[in-house]
Amino acid sequence: SKQLAKELINNFKSGDEIAVIPIVADPNFQTNPSSDFSLVQKLIEEIQTSSTRKTLNEALITAGKILYESKNFNKEIYLLTDLQSGSLYNQESELSKISELLKDSKLFYIDLNKKSSINLGVDSIKLNTQIFEKNKQINFQASVKNYSDVNGVGSVVSLFINNKRSAQQSITLNSKESKEIYFESTLNDTGLVNASVELEDDDIIPDNKQFISFYVPDKIKVLLLYDNYEDLKFVRLVLNNQVLNNFQVSELSILQLPSHNLQKYDAIVIAANPVDNTIQQIKSFIDNGGGLLVFPTSNGNINSIQNFFERLELPKPDGFVGKQNSIESPAQFEKIDFNHPLFANLFEDRSKTKLDSPEIYYYMKFNPGIRGKNIISMFDKSSFLSEFRAGSGKVIVFNISPVLSWSTFPLKSVFPALLSKSILYLASQNKEEQNIFCGDEVFITRPTSNQLKVIYPNEVVELINVDASQNQSYIRFANTGLIGTYRFYSGNKLIDYISVNHDPRESTTEYYSVSELENYLENIGWEENIIVLEDGQ
Template identity: 35%
Template sequence: MVFLNPAVLLGLIAAVIPILIHLFNLRKLKKVEFSTLLFLKELQKSKIRKIKVKQWLLLALRVLIIVFLVAAFARPTIKHFSLGSASSTAKTTAVIILDNSYSMSVINEKGSYLNQAKKNAKELIENMQNGDEAAVILTSYPKSGEQTLTSQKPKLINKINETKISYISHPLTDALNEASAIINNSQNFNKEVYILSDFQKFNFPEKIDTTEMGKSLFDKNTRVYTFAFNGKDVQNLTNKNLTVNNQIYEINKPISFTSTIRNNSKQIVRNSILSLFINGKRKAQASINLNPNETKQVNFETTLKESGFLEIISETEEDDILQDNKYFAGIYVPKQISVLVAADNPGDTEYVNTALSNNLSDYIKLKSIKLTQINAFNLKQFDVVIIIGFKLLNNYDRIRNFVNGGGNLILMPGSNSTLLQFNNLCKAIGLPSASAEVQINHGSQQPMLFDKVNFKHPVFSNIFQKGSKPQLDSPEIYHFFKTEPSGKGKTIISLIDKSSFLSEFQIKSGKVMLFNAAPVLSWSNFPIKGIFAPLMNKLIFYLTSKNRTAKSVIAGNKIDVNLSKVILPQIKVVRPGKQMEFLDIDLEERKKFLDYDRTDLVGTYKFFSGDKLIDYADVNINPDESVLNYLNSKDFEKYINKLHFRDRIISLNTNEDFRSKIYQSRFGTELWKYFIILAFILAIIEMMVSKSSKKDMD
């Protein structure tokens, strides 16, 4: 037992007063006149003994009354654990874990869960005594480096006041690990961890990495307190995903999207409106019905009318959680595609240039040169490079670096290309070599024909009439290199001999489309077939669209920014809400990627080198945060036991005086009420004994 107000124990000196009075009465003699011994006989020995016993009993009762009253004001406490030599003035180190994930935005009759948690957190800070220290950890940034211990209440309260709902969701174990690192290094005896959360199951992953925790999450002097904010029957639809179904983006052509919606409510949702926005304009909408915990995919289709960067948003109606109502997807539709055509023989480019020049909107900007001039051009300035023939190509490294850095390349043999030249370039880029050169006599032999065509490939989209079975009139091929993908790529059009007429290869960040025949009539009549011009245009659109869909990143994760097209030592970042940030980079380091980690907002992030858009990404919420299943106190206790913590976990009810419960658990169970009751009972007994004693004296 310890006393929380030990100074009051000085009042025990008052217990001496009844003793002194008793001793004084013993010394005081009373003179009684009598003439005979008859009076002495009347005083029986047993009665005298009885009076003395009652006097000593009264003395004991009066002393005990004073002792219990003084002890009650000294606040006696039974400890739940041994404090050793520590006194009641031991200082406290507290770590407050404040959950500000977006599921804490739910509002009940007392306000949002987060605002309630902030109010309780500030009350904990205000309850700090001189010498106590605390730190505040936010679940959105558990390892931000800002959560240092301090005794300055205004600083802690200011951090709590500035806390807002975050789109970032981290497992609560990250915050517990950080709290462990802070509190286990404290020299104070009392150590306390407060968790203010809705205790959503998503924040407590089943697989736990305990390598950083050591033998125990917290030491034996640490107490863990929990404040749980949940219980409302939440109505919420979650926008889980938005995908762009097209792989080729063309102005005035159809474009389709698929939005994935989940009902995380316990009620059926009927006739809820889902809308599709492009650059802030509603382009389509649908009415949806969902059963509890049901997930549905909703398809939208509209006509692509704009070029440039397009921000696509799928949005549900407002409900109890607003942060998961939107999902972002960005695409880039260039206003003009820049194409470089380089050939050994300028005459070999005739049909290619004609096919690409027939674009009525001048959407494709052509630049045609001799292959010997290619070293004079910065290939990064072109969206697609077409190389026809390889005889005059003397710098394979530039072509390889262009492709590896994300460039788009179409390779075609020239009219005078040899198998050796073809294979040398293929080897330099990382393509499989051709096994043979095949030449067929026009008059005496049957030409080579198409065998299989992968009509599901995007390059054939919107070429054939809807509803009709796609058919392709095979050209007659008399001269070609026998190529096969050999597991490095995929065949789009194959020949009867099983070789590939047109194949596709992904080479690091770039893409290569490889033809095995030259685009000249001496090799085949393919250039004058009806499929040639639309296929060449589709190849251009396909190659320039492959990197046109924005990367999708969960809020809080890093964006890998592609630096291959950087031309200046500074990058401009346009964050959601048109916030701007500038990053300096060292061009001499020649980094291929930059890790950008300030992804605390949802929406589109754009990265510019000068005025040129070099990369972009969409940041969205983690939809698992919207699945509103909660841990109860027993479940949490079992979970934290897995983290090697088996000491006391105390659940606090915000509807009660939780400060008293904290104080009681900090020092033990206070007994002052019982001491008052005992003093009162003893006083009653004293009155009864005293009255009886007076009768005996009379």
């Protein structure tokens, strides 16, 4: 297409003005008309293939504005495109009559679609593991589609983790067929982990990769908050066991919390009744992606707990059931959701998934409702263990205080496993629940300093000054023209990251016809016939 565009220049006369408008999103590209043909040829040569989608409609509006302001008698638009499906416009609401901008202009169309392309594309990648532990298995799922009209197209699909090939499979797809590919690998790294699924090269290369990123702390920083130090005695024994866990544990009385920065922790375990100002601290911690594990205090005050839960936007507990230290008619588990991530890899033999219920003498009657997940339920249908999403973080609620006057739970073999898994689950961060395509604007955590450092997928570093007068907790970032992982730093501290992927609409090997192009032009008010030029005319 570049060669055709440069050959067209030979047909123009000295003094003619030419503007080059690439149908890719490049905010730095110079579209001003010029009569310097060598400069125009240089601009054409500098056009780069981009993963950022721009529509023909946007390009024609730009062309119309240039022609409207031009004083030249002859006004011509030369459209060089393959008319790939989806390239005319994004949605009909974008279309408007621009006939006044294009008045007295001629439109020439040169078809660049010369052959049927062979194209497989990776449409998505998903991390199926929700608890990250070094040297443990992680599972990925990718969707691959044959976009071409040819049957039996094969390729090798590879999983890369931090640029190292971790697994691969061969795949063969018929025309328009999609397949889900599953990979299993061992997590060997901590910190920010970048994973990608990649295909062998074909006719359309940009869609042969999809990226995903997740963060694995080297040491999981856990804060214990208590009213009564003895309430967390058994929790303390488990979390400080370096043979079982890789936790860095700190402790505070709830009264010490107001002067403490919570953002340095990955998870908080609380057995306390916080007051209003400390509740807001905890809520901000969760909203910003932190994890909270809640136990009632041993001397549980239902009014304090209800206030705490209401401020966290959780359902209110109904009250307490039973009697402390009473072994008469203890309550037990009824149903366990073994499909929850807390139970992944907890049993060596998945066919023998069974948990012995502790004897529960006294408990908080709590129903997670539609806002939460009931992971372990009691015989009265209330919840022993439940989970909630709050802001960008997670909350796990136990209905008992971890003391022996309430239950035998701290003595059960499942107690250390379930407690450790809960902390790992709360601390594990996988942000890729939304698809981010090239050119999309995203919200990034605001740096604590007035400068944001961005490291792009090609390792280029940019420093962006942040307006100190703005008090939002995020900033807008739109320079997402490359596929891959973007890292954001405040000083030398990683504060955010995103994975940007190609728009699947660019993978299609289907194309509009000339009549469909004419219908589009009619919708925007073009009243003249288009002139179709064959290659070489």
